Amino acid sequence: MLQFDVSNALPFLPDNWLSSRLDGLTESRNLLEKGTGLGGGFTGWVRLPENYDQQELSRLLHTAKIIQSQSEVLVVIGIGGSYLGARAMLEMLTSPNYNLLCKKTPQIFFTGNTLSPDTLTELLDYVRNKDFSVNVISKSGSTTEPSIAFLLFRQLLEEKYGRDGARDRIFVTTDRHEGTLRQLANQEGYATFSIPNNIGGRYSVLTPAGLLPLAVAGLRVKEILAGAADAMVRLRTPGQDNPAWQYAAARNALYESGKPIEILACYEPSFRFFGEWWKQLFGESEGKEGLGVFPASVEFTADLHSMGQYIQEGTRNLFETVVRFVVPLSSCLLDPTPGDLSGLDFLRGKDLRFVNEQARKGTALAHVDGGVPNLLLSVDERTPYWAGQLVYFFEYACGLSGYLLGLNPFNQPGVEAYKENMFALLGKPGHEAHRDALLSR
Amino acid sequence: MLQFDVSNALPFLPDNWLSSRLDGLTESRNLLEKGTGLGGGFTGWVRLPENYDQQELSRLLHTAKIIQSQSEVLVVIGIGGSYLGARAMLEMLTSPNYNLLCKKTPQIFFTGNTLSPDTLTELLDYVRNKDFSVNVISKSGSTTEPSIAFLLFRQLLEEKYGRDGARDRIFVTTDRHEGTLRQLANQEGYATFSIPNNIGGRYSVLTPAGLLPLAVAGLRVKEILAGAADAMVRLRTPGQDNPAWQYAAARNALYESGKPIEILACYEPSFRFFGEWWKQLFGESEGKEGLGVFPASVEFTADLHSMGQYIQEGTRNLFETVVRFVVPLSSCLLDPTPGDLSGLDFLRGKDLRFVNEQARKGTALAHVDGGVPNLLLSVDERTPYWAGQLVYFFEYACGLSGYLLGLNPFNQPGVEAYKENMFALLGKPGHEAHRDALLSR
Numbered sequence: 001m002l003q004f005d006v007s008n009a010l011p012f013l014p015d016n017w018l019s020s021r022l023d024g025l026t027e028s029r030n031l032l033e034k035g036t037g038l039g040g041g042f043t044g045w046v047r048l049p050e051n052y053d054q055q056e057l058s059r060l061l062h063t064a065k066i067i068q069s070q071s072e073v074l075v076v077i078g079i080g081g082s083y084l085g086a087r088a089m090l091e092m093l094t095s096p097n098y099n100l101l102c103k104k105t106p107q108i109f110f111t112g113n114t115l116s117p118d119t120l121t122e123l124l125d126y127v128r129n130k131d132f133s134v135n136v137i138s139k140s141g142s143t144t145e146p147s148i149a150f151l152l153f154r155q156l157l158e159e160k161y162g163r164d165g166a167r168d169r170i171f172v173t174t175d176r177h178e179g180t181l182r183q184l185a186n187q188e189g190y191a192t193f194s195i196p197n198n199i200g201g202r203y204s205v206l207t208p209a210g211l212l213p214l215a216v217a218g219l220r221v222k223e224i225l226a227g228a229a230d231a232m233v234r235l236r237t238p239g240q241d242n243p244a245w246q247y248a249a250a251r252n253a254l255y256e257s258g259k260p261i262e263i264l265a266c267y268e269p270s271f272r273f274f275g276e277w278w279k280q281l282f283g284e285s286e287g288k289e290g291l292g293v294f295p296a297s298v299e300f301t302a303d304l305h306s307m308g309q310y311i312q313e314g315t316r317n318l319f320e321t322v323v324r325f326v327v328p329l330s331s332c333l334l335d336p337t338p339g340d341l342s343g344l345d346f347l348r349g350k351d352l353r354f355v356n357e358q359a360r361k362g363t364a365l366a367h368v369d370g371g372v373p374n375l376l377l378s379v380d381e382r383t384p385y386w387a388g389q390l391v392y393f394f395e396y397a398c399g400l401s402g403y404l405l406g407l408n409p410f411n412q413p414g415v416e417a418y419k420e421n422m423f424a425l426l427g428k429p430g431h432e433a434h435r436d437a438l439l440s441r
Numbered sequence: 442m443l444q445f446d447v448s449n450a451l452p453f454l455p456d457n458w459l460s461s462r463l464d465g466l467t468e469s470r471n472l473l474e475k476g477t478g479l480g481g482g483f484t485g486w487v488r489l490p491e492n493y494d495q496q497e498l499s500r501l502l503h504t505a506k507i508i509q510s511q512s513e514v515l516v517v518i519g520i521g522g523s524y525l526g527a528r529a530m531l532e533m534l535t536s537p538n539y540n541l542l543c544k545k546t547p548q549i550f551f552t553g554n555t556l557s558p559d560t561l562t563e564l565l566d567y568v569r570n571k572d573f574s575v576n577v578i579s580k581s582g583s584t585t586e587p588s589i590a591f592l593l594f595r596q597l598l599e600e601k602y603g604r605d606g607a608r609d610r611i612f613v614t615t616d617r618h619e620g621t622l623r624q625l626a627n628q629e630g631y632a633t634f635s636i637p638n639n640i641g642g643r644y645s646v647l648t649p650a651g652l653l654p655l656a657v658a659g660l661r662v663k664e665i666l667a668g669a670a671d672a673m674v675r676l677r678t679p680g681q682d683n684p685a686w687q688y689a690a691a692r693n694a695l696y697e698s699g700k701p702i703e704i705l706a707c708y709e710p711s712f713r714f715f716g717e718w719w720k721q722l723f724g725e726s727e728g729k730e731g732l733g734v735f736p737a738s739v740e741f742t743a744d745l746h747s748m749g750q751y752i753q754e755g756t757r758n759l760f761e762t763v764v765r766f767v768v769p770l771s772s773c774l775l776d777p778t779p780g781d782l783s784g785l786d787f788l789r790g791k792d793l794r795f796v797n798e799q800a801r802k803g804t805a806l807a808h809v810d811g812g813v814p815n816l817l818l819s820v821d822e823r824t825p826y827w828a829g830q831l832v833y834f835f836e837y838a839c840g841l842s843g844y845l846l847g848l849n850p851f852n853q854p855g856v857e858a859y860k861e862n863m864f865a866l867l868g869k870p871g872h873e874a875h876r877d878a879l880l881s882r
């Protein structure tokens with residue numbers, strides 16, 4: 001069962017940390033239910049697990065099998081919410097070494113998220129002599145980075161397989177009706193999947209944007225959705241026992257008490273990229289109007305030997321949230337030779353499961369003693385079902401949290417600023433005046 | 442040439458940001474020169490590039506060839522400074538996909554930095570049927586995570602190759618005289634390399650701790666050292682033109698002006714893990730006594746679509762430092778079909794090199810407009826020589842910066858806290874009283 005434990009943060013919280021926020025949480029919850037808050041047009045993710053288009057899901061699973069059968073490599077093209085969710089879930093549920101370990105399913109590379117010629121040519125060269133397919137993911141179809149990557153990989157596909165052959169290897173995930181990518185797909189006859197227009201990029205991992213690559217990797221996407229659906233039923237139910245209410249309230253109270261940095265930690269290395277997904281979710285939802293908790297992430301115990309010193313004794317402006325998988329998938333018994341020089345005699349007969357868990361407990365207490373509030377979110381196992389619960393938990397808590405701050409959690413107006421400057425500097429038509437202004441600086 | 446550009450931070454700095462710190466920098470520099478400051482016993486890295494033990498270096502390069510010839514995989518066992526530097530340089534100078542791309546050199550995996558049974562058993566299973574060697578790196582030899590990994594991989598080696606065969610596949614990097622790992626190596630007759638006792642873990646990337654794995658990957662380690670040596674000559678020369686002085690002064694001034702978060706950014710995805718190395722370097726050196734800039738890192742342009750919103754418009758408590766490689770290694774010309782739906786007509790005939798650089802320029806201006814000071818560090822190319830310059834630059838600036846804060850930049854007292862708790866919870870002899878105290882909480 002998904003459990004949220006605030007006990008190691010209580011010494012840092014006022015008594016009324018939750019009670020004083022119940023009205024705000026009730027209001028926030030109602031805004032999410034009715035879609036009447038700021039950005040309410042982008043709350044389609046709230047009911048997504050119960051509204052899932054079963055016909056599209058069947059087609060998605062069938063398409064995944066086609067991609068598997070015809071591809072050594074799947075190139076996923078997307079940026080931001082159009083790749084972080086899929087990559088986070090893929091690595092968390094398999095391994096950061098998926099591409100080295102996969103045997104029956106294609107390797108999966110995420111690109112379209114860089115303008116580096118070194119990185120793009122590396123991947124182009126890698127797939128040149130392999131059978132590959134492309135899944136291009138972009139709601140608008142007009143974002144520069146994925147557009148460039150799609151141009152390059154589509155040219156390579158057409159070179160290798162001809163225009164007709166390429167058509168069978170291009171899979172488009174985009175808006176149902178609008179945008180240049182939809183237009184192109186219609187024109188060329190590419191297979192398409194839809195991102196509902198009431199779901200924004202960082203909330204799209206449970207749409208085909210996330211699920212198609214995950215299905216290609218052989219992950220049981222129906223179980224991911226089942227986990228999300230069960231979390232949905234629980235988290236939409238109002239009340240102070242609601243773990244998403246508690247998390248949103250606790251982090252809001254910690255932020256207001258002078259802790260503007262939150263560190264997400266996990267004791268499983270495969271969780272690393274989930275931290276990147278979480279950073280977008282919260283950073284992009286709350287980082288506006290001069291507000292918002294700064295989201296950072298660490299991998300424990302590795303980073304106890306890098307960021308651990310700072311967390312223990314640095315500027316006291318942070319709190320941490322730990323995600324725990326209660327039962328690891330593997331076990332590993334330690335069996336040092338009695339009296340050897342390993343210094344591990346005291347661990348003979350113990351399982352690494354136990355050792356890792358004691359590290360977590362010991363660290364939480366050390367950090368509390370050092371002045372760092374510690375929040376703990378536990379799910380049973382590192383499996384698709386529980387991953388679905390985790391995703392929905394963070395999405396829902398983030399919606400509540402943004403409304404508690406009085407913000408629109410569903411827009412990202414600041415992302416335009418660099419694009420506008422970049423277009424001007426690149427000489428894109430229509431940006432001439434802005435270009436002159438920039439060049440004169 | 443390594444260049445530091447503070448111009449996009451000047452609007453946020455007082456006029457005397459540098460002049461008022463020249464005395465402090467002069468004093469800090471003298472402490473580093475003479476080793477008379479706090480932690481002065483750990484300043485061996487300052488002169489390392491000119492004091493390098495050439496005989497050991499020859500032996501290291503020879504050993505790398507032996508490892509290459511006998512191994513499909515090199516398992517590097519280390520935590521914190523005993524792996525971050527090597528992994529950072531390996532990925533930066535080759536690719537995060539090194540293990541997929543390497544053809545003539547062994548795959549390299551970094552472990553000994555986790556207690557996860559899932560992660561350790563995954564790697565044990567992966568190498569079980571491959572020819573592999575182990576490089577175990579630990580100054581003391583008594584850190585739990587690498588000790589456990591070494592136990593497991595040594596048991597596997599002895600199972601596969603017998604005790605004599607295993608002996609030829611174990612390479613130990615540790616203190617010259619002290620510690621259990623040195624003792625074990627002497628007893629078993631393992632080949633060893635030394636980490637000088639006046640160099641701490643996070644400053645050890647230019648010792649065999651970093652250089653042996655890098656040499657196994659086929660990287661030209663002599664060029665890395667040559668870059669570091671040239672940077673050393675320049676950065677040890679006092680003066681306000683010294684880029685390390687400028688960086689240390691600027692970040693100190695920004696910290697004092699209410700910006701406790703620094704984000705390290707780069708427009709090359711292969712730089713990602715260098716950010717992790719940098720986070721340890723600065724976080725562990727400065728994060729103590731309730732002080733220190735919180736170090737975070739991002740990959741651009743990818744993270745402009747995740748953390749970009751927060752950086753542009755969130756809580757105004759951060760500044761960013763961008764590392765730029767002036768000339769990319771590859772080029773990639775864009776050639777969209779005229780009038781197609783890609784929306785990239787305006788980029789026809791342009792190289793991605795140019796596009797990526799305009800993104801960097803446009804982003805810097807956007808962030809400045811959003812209230813984020815932007816520091817820029819440029820080196821010519823993403824090559825071993827310039828990587829050596831980068832490493833020395835950050836090490837030297839970090840030493841200066843720690844002394845400017847009035848701290849000991851070379852200790853890490855806070856790292857013990859979690860270990861003590863963990864040992865107590867694991868029932869390690871000698872920790873009984875502490876165990877009882879923890880269990881009663």
